[in-house]
Amino acid sequence: MRxxxxxxxxLAVTHLPQVAAYADHHLMVSKRRNxxxxxxxxxPVLGEHRVGEVARMLGGERPTDTSLxxxxxxxxxxxxxxxx
Numbered sequence: 001m002r003x004x005x006x007x008x009x010x011l012a013v014t015h016l017p018q019v020a021a022y023a024d025h026h027l028m029v030s031k032r033r034n035x036x037x038x039x040x041x042x043x044p045v046l047g048e049h050r051v052g053e054v055a056r057m058l059g060g061e062r063p064t065d066t067s068l069x070x071x072x073x074x075x076x077x078x079x080x081x082x083x084x
Contacts, residue, residue: 002082017057021074021081026050050075
């Protein structure tokens with residue numbers, strides 16, 4: 001995907017934190033159902049909130065200190081590798 005992204009825009013929908021960590025931008029898509037139907041909302045995830053969202057992908061709805069540290073390390077490593 002990194003190679004594709006050099007020349008093109010790539011949009012990936014993933015539940016894998018290992019893939020999400022390499023993204024330049026993060027968006028969170030959430031769905032809400034009610035009697036009238038289903039509504040999807042797309043929200044940008046910026047700054048330190050990226051760590052929280054990757055941690056949530058790693059460990060569930062309420063991230064632990066361990067999952068937050070792991071998410072931070074994943075994002076940092078991905079950033080280092082992308083810079084080459």
